[in-house]
């Protein structure tokens with residue numbers, strides 16, 4: 770859990786450090802506001818998706834399940850700036866499926882913390898493998914990193930894409946292409 774007192778002190782120091790006056794009217798509430806905000810945007814820390822994925826349903830058949838365009842917002846751990854975009858998830862069940870909203874919950878658990886996009890993509894895939902024990906999983910994330918678009922190389926709109934395959938998706942390029950075709954539109 771977020772230590773509000775520490776965050777507030779640190780933000781005050783940060784404001785002073787960049788030459789601001791933390792006591793001017795517009796900034797007075799900023800340290801406490803930021804402490805409350807971190808409670809939410811780091812709300813996935815120390816969690817796994819177990820609580821979302823433990824309730825499963827018997828699969829009628831074992832056809833590929835795809836949930837695409839799951840919006841995510843996360844924070845880059847190198848600059849503590851937001852990165853955000855879409856995650857697409859596919860898995861091939863092996864007798865059990867999760868409710869579709871639970872895939873979005875799984876993404877949320879790993880987005881709400883200081884994160885790296887590639888790592889988030891892998892963590893989502895690994896939790897699905899672990900808790901649903903499917904034949905395979907494929908996860909793709911495409912995100913805009915504000916640490917690249919509002920500063921540094923400044924390429925607005927450029928996206929970082931990360932792809933992770935597990936189980937039968939790892940070897941089967943036909944399945945991978947099916948996934949790419951389906952998430953394309």
Ligand code: ZN
Nearest residue numbers: 845847848916
């Ligand atoms: Zn960054």
